[in-house]
Amino acid sequence: MRPQRARFLALGTAAILAAGLAAGCSSSSNSSGGSKSPIVIGASLSLTGDFSTDGQAFQKGYNLWVSEVNRHGGILGRQVKLDVLNDNSSPTQVVTNYQKLITVNHVDLTFGPFSTLLTAPASATAHRYGYAFVEGAGGGGLVFAQKLNNVFDVSLPVANELDPFTAWIKSLPASQRPTTAAYPAADDPFASPQVQLTQSNMQAMGIKTAYSKIFPEEESAYKAPADDVAATGAQMVVLGSADVPTVSAFMSAFEQQHYNPKIFIAAAGPDQGASFTSAVGTANAAGMLVPDAWYGGSPNPLSQTMVKAYVAKYGGTASGINADVAEAYSVGEVVDQAVTHNKSLSNSALISYLHSGVTLQSVQGPVRFNALGENLVATAFIFQWQNAKFVQVLPVGATGSVKIIYPKPNWAG
16 A cells, blocks of 8 residues: 555655655666756556456556656656556456566556556566566555566555554453354455454454455355355354445445344455545444555655645545555655665666665655565554544554544444
8 A cells, every 4th residue: 455655755755756766767877967858657557347446546546746846847857757558457467567667668666556466467577577566555465476476565464454443452351252253265366365364363363263264356246245244143254355446346245144244354345445435435434444654644744745746636535545545655755765865766776676675765654675575663553543543553552543433323324
């Protein structure tokens, strides 16, 4: 998956945000500007555990959005406050956290956690209490199979993540396509479905499957399948990963085995900016591909404003920004626009408006939800690390796309 994550078009958009978040105070109250208490938004994030890299990036995205809102005076004279609980990357703890946020802490709104694995149970919990659940990293089928009316994923649906990559492979002359491919995938509802679909599409093109297995999503379980893939010598690797450690482990094993596939694309990990390059080395990142709907160099004016605010707040460069930041930031933008329209923080009104077919704007691009809460108009791109920069390469001919490096350069050693 993911995403993904200030979204203000200078003063005009800042005014919308100011009008928006200020528009509500609680799940059942209407905002008329009478209360000066903060608008409290609750979220559970993986600040520790397997998803901690992503969870911490999400926290930055949420915090950045809140700081921009408050920097422009808050909402109707009220500041916005986050109430974040650590779920330790646990599906059980995430349920406990949202129950506490809603029934004990009495937050006004809820934002989603990181990962499909946590979003599914978390959204069901919010549904029981009538809360809208807008999220940016729960695009897997496990979430939408519940058919809950309160779930809204602002990011690219998982099922469509690798579509531009498949189209590119299909566009190549048969003589230039890889002849064999490996499809290792973590047992994760974000990672494995898109890899399995890609495998089916590649096999239809005549590309032979050299390896296809699902492995436990535990760091101790990564090396064995990585070594097995290296032993096949497959020309292409499509890795079902949900985080940096998975990709890093496979890259390290491949380098140790002196195995360098012509194409290496991972479902997630290379999109996480400095978190990725610091783990694998900037030189080794060269040629690595990943799907996503956002990158630091996006020409989207809202994104450019967010990037400027991020660098001012956290430092670094545009290429070093984890895409999770944009995904999280998008959640805030969408909720703000909806609350602004409703002039209320009523969760039932928020759910109704987001199901109305309206198109909203975010740093990731346009957002419009279908009946399941999927973003029907999300953009799909493929990115690659080139010369220490994270650049858009697919679809070919799309605004912002540069020439893809193929085959992938050798490991830097």
